[in-house]
Amino acid sequence: xxxxxxxxxxxxxxxxxxxxxxxxxxxxxxxxxxxxxxxxxxxxxxxxxxxxxxxxxxxxxxxxxxxxxxxxxxxxxxxxxxxxxxxxxxxxxxxxxxxxxxxxxxxxxxxxxxxxxxxxxxxxxxxxxxxxxxxxxxxxxxxxxxxxxxxxxxxxxxxxxxxxxxxxxxxxxxxxxxxxxxxxxxxxxxxxxxxxxxxxxxxxxxxxxxxxxxxxxxxxxxxxxxxxxxxxxxxxxxxxxxxxxxxxxxxxxxxxxxxxxxxxxxxxxxxxxxxxxxxxxxxxxxxxxxxxxxxxxxxxxxxxxxxxxxxxxxxxxxxxxxxxxxxxxxxxxxxxxxxxxxxxxxxxxxxxxxxxxxxxxxxxxxxxxxxxxxxxxxxxxxxxxxxxxxxxxxxxxxxxxxxxxxxxxxxxxxxxxxxxxxxxxxxxxxxxxxxxxxxxxxxxxxxxxxxxxxxxxxxxxxxxxxxxxxxxxxxxxxxxxxxxxxxxxxxxxxxxxxxxxxxxxxxx
Amino acid sequence: xxxxxxxxxxxxxxxxxxxxxxxxxxxxxxxxxxxxxxxxxxxxxxxxxxxxxxxxxxxxxxxxxxxxxxxxxxxxxxxxxxxxxxxxxxxxxxxxxxxxxxxxxxxxxxxxxxxxxxxxxxxxxxxxxxxxxxxxxxxxxxxxxxxxxxxxxxxxxxxxxxxxxxxxxxxxxxxxxxxxxxxxxxxxxxxxxxxxxxxxxxxxxxxxxxxxxxxxxxxxxxxxxxxxxxxxxxxxxxxxxxxxxxxxxxxxxxxxxxxxxxxxxxxxxxxxxxxxxxxxxxxxxxxxxxxxxxxxxxxxxxxxxxxxxxxxxxxxxxxxxxxxxxxxxxxxxxxxxxx
Numbered sequence: 001x002x003x004x005x006x007x008x009x010x011x012x013x014x015x016x017x018x019x020x021x022x023x024x025x026x027x028x029x030x031x032x033x034x035x036x037x038x039x040x041x042x043x044x045x046x047x048x049x050x051x052x053x054x055x056x057x058x059x060x061x062x063x064x065x066x067x068x069x070x071x072x073x074x075x076x077x078x079x080x081x082x083x084x085x086x087x088x089x090x091x092x093x094x095x096x097x098x099x100x101x102x103x104x105x106x107x108x109x110x111x112x113x114x115x116x117x118x119x120x121x122x123x124x125x126x127x128x129x130x131x132x133x134x135x136x137x138x139x140x141x142x143x144x145x146x147x148x149x150x151x152x153x154x155x156x157x158x159x160x161x162x163x164x165x166x167x168x169x170x171x172x173x174x175x176x177x178x179x180x181x182x183x184x185x186x187x188x189x190x191x192x193x194x195x196x197x198x199x200x201x202x203x204x205x206x207x208x209x210x211x212x213x214x215x216x217x218x219x220x221x222x223x224x225x226x227x228x229x230x231x232x233x234x235x236x237x238x239x240x241x242x243x244x245x246x247x248x249x250x251x252x253x254x255x256x257x258x259x260x261x262x263x264x265x266x267x268x269x270x271x272x273x274x275x276x277x278x279x280x281x282x283x284x285x286x287x288x289x290x291x292x293x294x295x296x297x298x299x300x301x302x303x304x305x306x307x308x309x310x311x312x313x314x315x316x317x318x319x320x321x322x323x324x325x326x327x328x329x330x331x332x333x334x335x336x337x338x339x340x341x342x343x344x345x346x347x348x349x350x351x352x353x354x355x356x357x358x359x360x361x362x363x364x365x366x367x368x369x370x371x372x373x374x375x376x377x378x379x380x381x382x383x384x385x386x387x388x389x390x391x392x393x394x395x396x397x398x399x400x401x402x403x404x405x406x407x408x409x410x411x412x413x414x415x416x417x418x419x420x421x422x423x424x425x426x427x428x429x430x431x432x433x434x435x436x437x438x439x440x441x442x443x444x445x446x447x448x449x450x451x452x453x454x455x456x457x458x459x460x461x462x463x464x465x466x467x468x469x470x471x472x473x474x475x476x477x478x479x480x481x482x483x484x485x486x487x488x489x490x491x492x493x494x495x496x497x498x499x500x501x502x503x504x505x506x507x508x
Numbered sequence: 509x510x511x512x513x514x515x516x517x518x519x520x521x522x523x524x525x526x527x528x529x530x531x532x533x534x535x536x537x538x539x540x541x542x543x544x545x546x547x548x549x550x551x552x553x554x555x556x557x558x559x560x561x562x563x564x565x566x567x568x569x570x571x572x573x574x575x576x577x578x579x580x581x582x583x584x585x586x587x588x589x590x591x592x593x594x595x596x597x598x599x600x601x602x603x604x605x606x607x608x609x610x611x612x613x614x615x616x617x618x619x620x621x622x623x624x625x626x627x628x629x630x631x632x633x634x635x636x637x638x639x640x641x642x643x644x645x646x647x648x649x650x651x652x653x654x655x656x657x658x659x660x661x662x663x664x665x666x667x668x669x670x671x672x673x674x675x676x677x678x679x680x681x682x683x684x685x686x687x688x689x690x691x692x693x694x695x696x697x698x699x700x701x702x703x704x705x706x707x708x709x710x711x712x713x714x715x716x717x718x719x720x721x722x723x724x725x726x727x728x729x730x731x732x733x734x735x736x737x738x739x740x741x742x743x744x745x746x747x748x749x750x751x752x753x754x755x756x757x758x759x760x761x762x763x764x765x766x767x768x769x770x771x772x773x774x775x776x777x778x779x780x781x782x783x784x785x786x787x788x789x790x791x792x793x794x795x796x797x798x799x800x801x802x803x804x805x806x807x808x809x810x811x812x813x814x815x816x817x818x819x820x821x822x823x824x825x826x827x828x829x830x831x832x833x834x835x836x837x838x839x840x841x842x843x844x845x846x847x
C-alpha cells in the first residue's frame with residue numbers, strides 16, 4: 001500500500017496481572033478510513049484502544065504514527081500527535097459553556113493570556129454547524145443531552161487537529177436517531193481524510209459505518225477484513241470461534257394470564273401509557289432515547305411514582321409508591337445503568353446478591369451468614385457467574401458477569417414480573433446469549449418479562465409481543481409476527497397505530 | 509437476519525434546540541446568580557431604608573464594609589477553592605495564627621514591619637502548601653485534610669500564646685489596618701482591589717479558567733492536558749496566603765493578635781460562597797458572586813444589629829438562608845434539565 005497508515009500497531013503485547021490482554025497484535029488505520037474494532041469483552045479491544053490513546057504502555061511491540069515509531073506516555077501526548085479519544089464516559093466539564101468544552105484549555109487568548117470569548121463562541125458555532133447541530137455555545141453543557149455532548153467531544157477533537165479519532169462504544173448511551181447523526185458526522189470526517197477507530201459491540205452499526213473490521217479474541221488478532229467482503233455471521237464466527245446459527249432461545253409459550261396491567265399511566269416523561277404483560281411472555285418495549293421507556297419502567301417500579309393512571313397486579317388495582325412496595329408485589333427491576341443504579345460496585349458479589357432478601361436471610365435481628373453464603377454460592381453456580389468467589393468485588397467482574405449478579409439478586413425473590421431495562425447493553429456476545437436464555441427461561445417458568453431494548457435485532461429475536469413508544473406515548477403494539485425491524489422503526493419514528501383506540505387502551 | 513443498520517427514513521439534520529430565542533435569553537439571565545444576588549441586596553437595602561432611619565447613611569455603609577473587608581479576602585480564596593472542587597476549613601485558624609506570628613515578630617522579636625508581614629504570610633504559605641500536598645499528593649479528602657490543619661493551627665496559636673492575646677502592636681503597623689486614604693479606609697481599598705483583580709482573572713484569564721475545568725470534571729481536565737494536581741495545589745496556596753494576609757491586617761486593625769479569634773469563619777465563608785453561586789461539587793461560581801454572598805450576609809448581620817436583635821441569633825438567619833438558597837438552586841436546575 002502506498003499510503004502511510006495514520007497509526008500502526010506492530011506486535012503489541014500487554015500483560016496485566018493474571019491476564020495477557022494483548023498478544024502480538026497488529027493494527028493499521030488508513031486516512032479516510034473508519035476501522036471497527038470488535039471482539040467479546042476481554043478480547044483486548046479496550047486495551048488496544050487504550051494503548052493507542054496513550055493510557056496504557058505496551059510491554060513490547062511498536063506503535064507508529066504516520067510511519068514514525070513513537071512512544072505515547074499519556075493521553076495528552078497522544079493528543080499532541082493528533083490522536084483524540086472519545087471515551088465511553090465522556091470527559092467533559094458539564095458546568096462550563098459548550099464553547100469552553102470545545103476549546104478545553106486551548107481557548108483563543110490575547111497577549112495578556114485573557115480568553116477572547118467572542119472569537120471562541122464564533123469558532124464553536126462554526127465547528128458545530130458542520131455537524132448539523134445548532135447549539136448555543138454560551139449555554140452550560142449539562143443542559144444538553146448525551147448525544148449533543150458526544151458531538152461536542154468530537155468537535156473538540158477536530159479543534160485539536162486530530163487526525164485519528166478513537167470512539168469507544170459511542171452509541172451505548174444514545175438512541176438510533178442520534179446514532180444516525182453521529183454516523184453523519186463520521187462520514188464528514190472521513191471525507192476530510194481523518195481516520196476513525198470505532199470500538200463497538202453492536203455489529204449492525206459496525207456494518208453500517210465501517211470500511212474495515214478488525215476482530216480480536218482472547219488478546220489475539222483473529223483478522224482484519226473489508227466490511228464489504230464479509231457478513232455478520234462471519235464476524236460473529238471470528239469473535240466467538242463458533243458458528244452462532246441461532247442467537248436467540250426458542251420461543252414457546254406466549255401469553256397466558258395478565259399479570260401486570262398498566263392503564264393510562266402518566267408521569268414525568270410518559271403519558272397515558274396502557275399495556276399488559278402476561279405470564280409466560282416476553283413483552284419487548286422499544287423506543288428511541290427520550291421516548292419515555294425508562295421513565296415508564298421506573299414509574300411502574302415506584303422509583304418515581306406516576307402522577308396519574310392505574311396499575312393492576314393479577315387484575316387487582318395496586319398503588320406503588322416506593323420500590324419496596326413493588327418488590328412486595330413481586331416486581332423486579334434491572335436498571336439500565338448497571339454501574340450507577342444496579343450494583344454496589346465496591347461491595348462483594350455476595351452482598352450484592354443478597355440485598356433483596358435481607359429479611360429472609362436473617363434470624364431475629366442478625367444476618368445468618370451460613371444462609372447468605374449458601375444462597376450466594378447457589379446463585380453463582382446457577383447463573384454460571386465467572387468469579388473467583390462470592391467475596392469478589394462487583395467492580396472487578398466483567399460487564400456480563402455484573403449483569404448476571406443483578407439477575408441473581410432479583411431471581412432470589414422469584415419475581416412474578418421482571419422489568420429488564422437494556423439487559424444486554426455493553427456485554428459481550430456470549431453473555432448476551434446467556435441473558436437472553438435466562439429471560440426466556442423465566443418466561444417459560446411463568447413469569448411476566450418486560451424487556452426494554454434499543455437494539456432491534458434483540459427485540460426481533462426475543463419478543464412475544466412488542467410495544468413501541470414514542471415521545472412518551474405508546475405508538476404501537478405488535479404481535480411477534482408483525483414485529484419486523486422496519487415496522488418497529490416506523491412506529492418509533494412517527495407512524496400511528498390505527499388499530500389502537502383513541503384512548504390508547506390496549507386490546508387484550 | 510437482514511442487515512438492518514438504521515432505517516433510511518430518519519431525518520439526519522434536526523436542530524437540537526427548539527427553545528425560542530427570548531426564552532433562551534431570559535433563562536440565561538436567570539442562570540446568572542450575580543444578577544439575582546444584586547436584586548436581592550437592593551431589595552434588602554430598600555426595605556432597611558424604609559424600616560429604620562439608621563440604615564441609609566455613609567457611616568453605616570462604611571461600618572458594614574469594614575466589617576466584612578478582610579473576610580472578603582478569605583472569600584476570594586475560598587471561592588477559588590470551591591470552583592476547583594475543594595474547600596478549606598482551616599481559614600479561621602490560619603487567620604488567627606498568622607496574626608499572632610506577625611504580632612509576636614513585631615513585639616517580642618522587635619522585627620521590622622516587612623519581616624512581620626512576611627512572617628504572617630509565611631504561615632499561610634506553609635499551611636496552604638501542607639493542605640495542598642496532603643490533598644493532591646496523598647489524596648486525603650479536603651474535609652479531613654483541612655479539618656486537621658484547622659485544629660493544628662488553632663492549637664499552635666493557643667499553645668504559643670498560652671491563650672493570651674499578643675498586644676502592644678506599634679502604631680505604624682496598626683496603620684495598615686486602621687488607616688484611610690482620602691477618607692476611605694485602607695482595608696476597604698485592599699478588598700476592592702483584590703476582588704476586582706481576582707474576578708477578572710477568574711473570568712477571563714486562560715490560566716485561571718483551568719480551575720473551572722478541574723472543578724467541573726477532574727478527569728476531563730486531566731485528559732485535556734491540565735495538570736489537575738498542580739492547579740489544586742496552587743489554589744490551596746493562593747487561598748492560604750490570602751487568608752494569612754487577612755489575618756495579619758485584621759491583627760493590625762485590632763492592634764492585637766488574639767489566639768481565639770475568627771473561630772467559625774470557615775463555615776461563614778463557605779456559606780457566603782455558596783449563597784453567591786458556588787457549589788460544593790465544584791466548577792461553578794464567580795468571585796463577584798461570592799462577594800455578593802458575603803455582602804448579603806453582612807447586611808443581615810447589620811439589620812439584626814439595627815433592630816436590636818442579639819447577634820447570637822444571626823446563625824439562625826444565615827443558616828436558613830443558606831439552605832433556602834441551595835434548595836432553590838436545586839429545584840430550578842431540575843426544572844431546567846427537564847425542559
